[in-house]
Amino acid sequence: MGIISKIIGASFAGIGAVVMFLGMNDPVWSYLWFFAGIFLMSVGLSLITGGRKPAETEPPPPTVTDIRCDNPECDFKEIRNFESGDYILKPVNAKCPKCSGSMTIEGVYVVKEDKDAEKDKI
């Protein structure tokens, strides 16, 4: 990763330099060309040096589904990966492995990866 953004950054910086250079010949708009060139060069340099933010797309946050058995005397619960279509209080197709009762989705959580690894209820 990063090679493409460096190439793009280098071309931006190069174009910016050319724009600045050519803009000097424009008696009216030279300062506009100058700022456009500065802008392109700074964009290019930021791509070359630390261009992570625009280049890499973040993966979706890990989401889990909290499934509980409907039987109040059965304490079975399961946390599995979120599947599309999951929502809170949705009845689950699968039977409870402990009592063969029906199960319901009790919660859908986004698992935060940063320091305070608390769960956010959607």
Ligand SMILES: [Zn+2]
């Ligand atoms: Zn059960």
